[in-house]
Amino acid sequence: MKTYKIAIAGFGGVGRATAGLLLSRRTRYREVYQADVLLVAVCGSRSGLADAEGLEEEQLDTLEDGLSGPDFIADSGADILIEAGPSDFRTGGPGLVYIRSALSAGRDAVVISKGALVHSGKELRELARETGAMLKLSGAAAAALPTIDLVEHSLKGCEVLEVEGILNATTNYLLDAMMTRGIGFDEALREAQIGGFAEADPRNDTEGWDTACKLLILANFGLGADLAMDDLTVEGIQSVSAERIDAWRGQGLVPKLVGRLSRVNGATRAQVGIRTYPLADPFANIRGKDKAIRIVTDAMGATLAIGSGKEPLATAAAALKDLEHILVARMG
Structure with a gap:
């Protein structure tokens, strides 16, 4: 032994x-x-x-x-x-x-x-x-959400064409609370901080930097890219207003803070920002503190993973x- x-x-x-x-x-x-x-x-x-x-x-x-x-x-x-x-x-x-x-x-x-x-x-x-x-x-x-593992093991041998991920539990909780319960950003954030899963200084989460970090790690370590933070467009959720929430709700759309990678002609592009999904899309139903990733490949199509482990x-x-x-x- x-x-x-x-x-x-x-x-x-x-x-x-x-x-x-x-x-x-x-x-x-x-x-x-x-x-x-x-x-x-x-x-x-x-x-x-x-x-x-x-x-x-x-x-x-x-x-x-x-x-x-x-x-x-x-x-x-x-x-x-x-x-x-x-x-x-x-x-x-x-x-x-x-x-x-x-x-x-x-x-x-x-x-x-x-x-x-x-x-x-x-x-x-x-x-x-x-x-x-x-x-x-x-x-x-x-x-707890498998990201690197999917690329290195489950999808090995495929070419990854696109990745999109709900990679931050705090922002998903906040947007979900604002959409489903009609509370404002500040109230949702206080609730998350009292619950112990939002930082006292939540800006890395709410401004999109945590999602950007995870996206960069997946791109560089999982997909062999060579991106730096300056190569990303990063937007957060801190400016989401009640009016925007009402508009999305009226259109039957659900907002999520998403990190997205796309590969075109061998080049990898990355961005973080709010994307909206119709109710029929699985991403629209990622609730609370859950996270998810969807990877589209040339040979295996789209693979979706959802993580909900307790921290x-x-x-x-x-x-x-x-x-x-x-x-x-x-x-x-």
Whole structure:
């Protein structure tokens, strides 16, 4: 039985959920992959904990100050990094230094935060190729909603012609509440914030940037494009008025914030904005915090996937799906 040592950088809600789920699945890893999976280190921005023999869940309630940073992760002896920190696509931080350090040393990386992948995706892909490390990112590309997986596995061998996705749960909830219950944007947002699934500063969601990040990751990592944020047209939902809602309702249309990719003559174009759908379209019936993606290919036609996992467990499960892909690849 081979031993795999795991470190988690970023220990907020998602990092803790990932740690708990990983520890609960150790028997599965032994039985299915003949792998003894140990969680040897966790850290947040200023504190952490490490044990070469493996941490248990009851130890994770109290981290030690000063144990943090890429050197701390490297010193833990981890084989695989799971990066689950905050996301800033404008700087790549704080995850970029962790991911860069891991890939440079040949450690496989499972990435959950989007910022580093958007900011320095090309560099990270090249680092992984140079060192032979695996770079997995299901958790960053809409998490419980399969996006990268569809392109890399289910639709492999096809040419992707078009992608459209409802990729942000918060904006879908807001638009759905405004359409079905007639409340305004501000009231819907307060409701989402009280419910704990909208950020205190929701602009990355409501202005379309979160959707744009996921779209870029899918384009660059899934479809081999080389797009930057400046290549996208990005519009959000913050200016949606009651009058526009009433007009759409009267026309029998349902608005969604959608990220869209199209491929024409080998060029990939991307945009984020509000699109409206008639009631007969499946996208019109993606309700509340659900997400969806529709991929049109040359040979298999259109494929539709809908995700409705509860956070942060759904994102943790997506990251550990990536871990299992790594275990399969490393079994030989």
